[in-house]
Amino acid sequence: MDQATQLEIDREKGNFRYETDYAFDAGVGLRPATVDYIAEVKGEAPWVREFRHKALKIFESKPMPTHWATKDLEAIDFSKIRYYLSQGQKPSRTWDEVPADIKKTFERLGIPEQERKFLAGVEAQFDSEAAYSRMKEGLSKLGVIFVGPTEGLKEHEEIFRPWFGKVIPTSDNKFSALNSAVFSGGSFIYVPKGVKVKQPLQAYFRINAENFGQFERTLIIADEGAEVTYMEGCTAPKFETATLHSAVVELVALKGAKIQYITVQNWSNNVFNLVTKRGLAHEESEIRWIDCNIGSRLTMKYPGVILKGRRARGEVLSIALANDGQHQDTGAKMIHAADETTSNIIAKSISVGQGRSTYRGLVQIPKHLKNCKNNTECDALLINANSRTDTYPAITVRGEGNSVQHEASVSKVSAEQIFYMRSRGLSEAAAMSLSVNGFINDLVREFPMEYSVELKRLIELEMEGSVG
């Protein structure tokens, strides 16, 4: 593989942009007035506005976490970002009502088609607000709620307020504080007791504007014995300047509930993607994060599960692909807080060219607990010698009868292996895709079908882009 042909990323699918007029624009920079503007536009209750202002103070008081994370974070200039942009649209219930330019965008991304094929509900967010939101009728009859945070906190305060900001407190980290100050868009979902939503609910997050920050906020509550799968996808066009995406996602699985949260992230190369995701698993419940990160300039994301109730289960299956000019800093957190809880982490990272992958894990099983188990597996694949991979597994397991299993591996696809495959007629991109797919295959088998197909396709596109 020669250097010149290595890595010019071109995830063409998301790289386009139609002109858009914004009726609501909070302007550039972040001040208390910005927060007021957002609260005003949304007509929020005083307690929400208060929540935002407090968060802004916490955000300002916290330093950038560059003492442990990359210095590249310093490239984010918070005074140059636009924090709220919308056409003032209310989410439409039919695609025909969606403004033409926005509709065109989502059609090109294939969202309405996927909705017809296999989804129980879709929310499509364009910059700060959802343009479309719809759920199959049967589900609302069963009492399932699938709305944005504005509507969720306004219309269903009694359901969402008790958990809002409880799994991830505002002060958790600088970016959770930022999100808490300026959040807009995202999904608030409630699945009532015993209701099992068979098909996935999906949200699609689209950044359209330059110098923009997208701060969606998601809260999913699965009541006792309920089950739900949620998928999120995201893209942005390629801009000259950095774009910020900083979400907070909280999951609450009550007794015996199951939540599966799937991410297909396909950001363009200049997006700083700094996301906090955590779930709270009550007795005998199960929370599973499937997290696949492709693209972005820097992703920092460590989905976690707090295993609060006896026999709760937590799982993180993650795949990160770092191509040239990208840094995937990802991992998982498992906080065991009850007996007989089990957690499983399988993290696979692929670094291509100058791409850089970092795994950070945190597993805690305190001394007083009994019969807890954790399994952690981190595998790295390096495609060519310039790639860099670091692993920081922090596993603290105390107490008798608790067990932990940890495996890590690094494998390489060398220029020699690529040549071998090419000599059989495969293009360089096909050879790389084949290696990557081989590497993640056993993990992808665990994913829902539609998702693994999409993932495979994205990887192929990424590899094609990488060899120019």
Place this chain on the structure above:
Amino acid sequence: MPSLDIRNLCVSIGEKPILKDFSLSLPKGEVHAIMGPNGTGKSTLAKALAGHEDYTITGGEVFLDGELLLGLEPEARAKLGLFLAFQYPCEIPGVSIANFLRAASQARLPEGQEVAAVEFYKKLHGKMDALKMDRKFTARSLNEGFSGGERKRCEILQMMMLEPKYAIMDETDSGLDIDALKIVAQGVNLMRGPELGVLVITHYQRLLDYIVPDKVHVMWDGRIVKSGGKELAFELEAKGYDWVSKELAPSAKN
């Protein structure tokens, strides 16, 4: 006549010239053997023909059935019908033999056409049976943890599946015991015919008992110093490579 035609090929690794004015014409339908001591440039010839980028072409031309080969990407050469059975096939972790060969077959089809799965497996199993390979191998990662002999057999399996026009076998005999050697030779002999030209690179005469060549070329210091019929292999075996260095090489230089 269709042929793999190598004309005055000069190849360097870094600054070091390895192939020096190497010429050889392999007509389709024939089997030629190249014999020569270690380090004389046999593998360099094979890899340069396959398009390995470490090998710098400093002169000469190669035509495959009249088409210019040099300058093409390795995969384009493969699609033209060139196949190299490597001296040291590398491991491809995570990629099964079946998936690999399927992708390679797919790559040879025009856009929009798919490899038919049932026929593909039928063919694959047939070839594996011929090479006395356990069918369980299809699911194993390519060459990963394979013994030397298994790797060589797997190279021949790929060759049989991809049906090249010209195949270069780089020391396929090394690392094979006599039974495996016979099986591999049988596989090659099955493919022999008017549609295939084979260049058998070997160090020893032994393999040529089973794959009987139409011509034998003796290589020394980056070029061919003597060509002849199959009896040349016996002469070389009897007289040893000393004979090449002392008698053939000096006269070839003049």
